[in-house]
Amino acid sequence: MYNDKFIILGTEIKKGKGALLELEVAKLHTRNSLKIPIIVERGKKDGPVLLLLGGVHGNESNGVAIVRDFIRKKYNKPKEGVVICIPVFNVFGYLNLTREFPDGRDLNRLFPGSPRGSLASQFAYKFTKEIAPLVDYVLDFHTGGADRSNFPNVRCNFFAEKEFKIAQIFGAPYIVHSNYIPKSIRETIHKMGKTLLLFEGGKSLQLDTSVINYGVIGALNVMKYLNMHYDVPEIKKESILIQKSKWLRAPYSGIFEYLVENGCKVKKRKLIGRISDPFGEFEKKIYAPFDCYIFGLNTAPNVYKGDAIFHISTKY
Known part of the structure; x- marks a missing residue:
């Protein structure tokens, strides 16, 4: 002032x-x-x-x-x-x-x-x-x-x-x-x-x-x-309000697709994404680990194991 x-x-x-x-x-x-x-x-x-x-x-x-x-x-x-x-x-x-x-x-x-x-x-x-x-x-x-x-x-x-x-x-x-x-x-x-x-x-x-x-x-x-x-x-x-949060990380390397909208609330075990290889030999599904809000996501088409892919609330 x-x-x-x-x-x-x-x-x-x-x-x-x-x-x-x-x-x-x-x-x-x-x-x-x-x-x-x-x-x-x-x-x-x-x-x-x-x-x-x-x-x-x-x-x-x-x-x-x-x-x-x-x-x-x-x-x-x-x-x-x-x-x-x-x-x-x-x-x-x-x-x-x-x-x-x-x-x-x-x-x-x-x-x-x-x-x-x-x-x-x-x-x-x-x-x-x-x-x-x-x-x-x-x-x-x-x-x-x-x-x-x-x-x-x-x-x-x-x-x-x-x-x-x-x-x-x-x-x-x-x-x-x-x-x-x-x-x-x-x-x-x-x-x-x-x-x-x-x-x-x-x-x-x-x-x-x-x-x-x-x-x-x-x-x-x-x-x-x-x-x-x-x-x-x-x-x-x-x-x-989100008091605590964390990034979910890719469990595998491959082509990444997110299957939910940014900013949404999801229930535990909700399918939120998948990772596959370019040759059609494997596809791994990613589920919400618990009820949470998703307020950040990775839009890259390809990810490596360990890359941050979903920013989620851990307490709300």
Whole structure:
């Protein structure tokens, strides 16, 4: 929460005004500067500072599209407080359609970063020092990696009261308990005494309209709850809580076919998939080990023994 002056990247944003700023994070081989566009809008009244963050992993297109749509629909213009939008955080990965930085590092495992570390670590440090101290709440939008597709869900700590409340207000189909991963943005924001909610939906390098809509509506719900907009949050259905979960892994290598829809609830012994070989010599059926929800699945046509294939609840 701020009062009177709000200054970001050396620029004062006056009440009722906005700005398109750039965070310089690195130099390219050509000596050109690499800059991240940051869109800031301030309401006419003081209030909380909310950051919408997309593209931490460069190949997670849905997150970028969620923040883009939020801006395009002008939802990022608050009545109270400040909204900061960073549609594409990992510009390197986004340009190359890859998850990692050019140095092969995962940006979301290098926070709070170091001014003398790797390129990705310097990137994290800039954010931690120049953006993170200004915010009160962060909505961080992600998708499944590789061939994994996530049914829309938010990850939070059930025992962090403010975080859990924001998760409920967001209104995703599932709320999944998740511990803080060391050196992630989420852990860093938490240690700073601020609140971050992580949204997961869809898969990498793929746009999914329904996932994007969940993300946009969820972010708008949070703004309404924080009195940044004066309407009431629109939660169509109460979220399903998943306190514990695990990945079912392929018992064999072969051609993988999932036989249930992502996001469904299944009963114990329900046939949910099968693995076969290309020559028609064997077919192995995969059954639900117990009553559970399926909120993530592997869409790859071929799997190796031990590959994660279904993300399921183990307690609900």
